[in-house]
Amino acid sequence: MGLIEYEIEKHHVKRIRQALKRRGLIMDMEKGWEVHGPHPPHMNYQVYVGNAIQEADPKAKCICPNERYFNPDCKAHQLEFIVAIYPKAVFDITDGDSWRTQRPDSRLFCDE
Numbered sequence: 001m002g003l004i005e006y007e008i009e010k011h012h013v014k015r016i017r018q019a020l021k022r023r024g025l026i027m028d029m030e031k032g033w034e035v036h037g038p039h040p041p042h043m044n045y046q047v048y049v050g051n052a053i054q055e056a057d058p059k060a061k062c063i064c065p066n067e068r069y070f071n072p073d074c075k076a077h078q079l080e081f082i083v084a085i086y087p088k089a090v091f092d093i094t095d096g097d098s099w100r101t102q103r104p105d106s107r108l109f110c111d112e
Contacts, residue, residue: 004033004048016048019085022110025052028080036099048085049099053078083108 004012012035016027027033033050037043060075072079084091084099091102 002035004035009035012048016050016085019048019090020052020083023090023108024111025054025081025083025108028053034096045087047099049093049096050083052081052083054081081108 006013006029012033013027016033020027028051031051033048035046035048037046054075056078057075062076063074064071064077070077081092082094082096084093084102086102089102090108092106092108093099093102
């Protein structure tokens, strides 16, 4: 595990941006991203963990019931996620330490 140095490890940044772009998200570079793996023999891939942002859609109408309750499906607000990017899937995770345990219902699918 290690923090990604954006200026030096540009290949990691490129992979992260590509995976997030397909899902309508952008990389939050204000906060650090981590890379985990590979760890032979069972984990021969890398997992990226960090914050992603879904920009607010200026044309979207707010579906939140009131100002105190925020609906996470509301496209009228900017949303921030902690994500784990695997080679073939991206998951919304609760915190940076839970990247090992992915639940099928937390998978973020491509917009395409």
